[in-house]
Amino acid sequence: MANKAKLETELGLKRRARKINRVLSETYPYAVPELDFENPFELLVATVLSAQTTDVRVNAITPALFARFPDALAMSQGERSEIEELIRPTGFFRAKTDSLLGLSAALVERHDGQVPPKLEELVKLPGVGRKTANVVLGNAFGVPGITVDTHFGRLANRFGWTDETDPVKIEHAVGELFEKRDWTMLSHRVVFHGRRICHARKPACGVCPVAKLCPSNGIGEEIPAKAKQLLKYELAPGREELLAKMQAGATRRQLRAEGYGLDA
Known part of the structure; x- marks a missing residue:
């Protein structure tokens, strides 16, 4: 993975990183903080x-x-x-x-x-x-920031965005690849992906939407049918309906009470 990443130019890495973010934004348009809060x-x-x-x-x-x-x-x-x-x-x-x-x-x-x-x-x-x-x-507060938890750090390395392992260094390295306005949502999308598909022990590469952009593709299960069995999350009852409710201001507590699968 590291060798593949090093073959990229700085501009190439930035473009690939932003393509991954775009795909993740389409995959997880409902990405939100997974902790419930009102203030x-x-x-x-x-x-x-x-x-x-x-x-x-x-x-x-x-x-x-x-x-x-x-x-x-x-x-x-x-x-x-x-x-x-x-x-x-x-x-x-x-x-x-x-x-x-x-x-x-x-x-x-x-x-x-x-x-x-x-x-x-x-x-x-x-x-x-x-x-x-x-x-x-x-x-x-709407102040852009990159949140480096274990999932984010793992995926930042797998995506070839950085070889750093220290959370603060990862935060700064990844921050150089994206517009500041994208930092907060990027954090949510990457964490969502790490919890649902790009697992620590056995990633579900065969159903990963960014597999073609990832230098680590193949370290997990590549056969789609088998990879799908590794998924720990499935949205219910429907993504479009969920998005509409979120846009209308429904809280996570309310959505969970209505049966939406918001938790990994």
């Missing part, structure tokens, strides 16, 4: 909770958490034992409770209880790193 504070908390667990598990516990602690002030005054019990299913609940109490208190003390829309301020909050900050900025 910046909820997204910040949910993202912190998502470490070392699945978005599905986080989405299962946040309704009760936010009903009890709807804002930074309420959470900063919460009882540790109660918060721990509410978030226990996400794992590492003691450390995460430390982060939630710390970041809530910091928001109250430094920002009047509001989540700041700046990277340099977000990363100063307890439990908030660059990845979490970019998630919040891109999805709660």
Whole structure:
């Protein structure tokens, strides 16, 4: 893969990367943050909770958490034992409770209880790193950012966009290939693809829409019928209907309640 990528010119790599993004945009027009949230504070908390667990598990516990602690002030005054019990299913609940109490208190003390829309301020909050900050900025404030999680990092390497393994270096290298305005949606599309088709252990190459553009094509199952059996996700009941509901303002919680398969 690396050798193939090195044969490309810088312009050729950029063009191929943008073609991949265009195909992914057509494949996943419904790509959205997979964490449920109604405001910046909820997204910040949910993202912190998502470490070392699945978005599905986080989405299962946040309704009760936010009903009890709807804002930074309420959470900063919460009882540790109660918060721990509410978030226990996400794992590492003691450390995460430390982060939630710390970041809530910091928001109250430094920002009047509001989540700041700046990277340099977000990363100063307890439990908030660059990845979490970019998630919040891109999805709660519309500030473009590339979110490098395990899926994004894996696919950036497989696509030959970069050989870097450090998340910050991956973020900067990939950022050079795309217009800044595309960064946030690019992150969603790549993560969607990594969760649904380009799996870590055995990618479903035979049904991959960007196979012809990928230097790693062939490292997974290439026979379409067998590759299809590897898929972990199928949209239901219908993509067009889902898109219409999303455009009308339906929340992810509402869509899931109606039977749409939004989770991998």
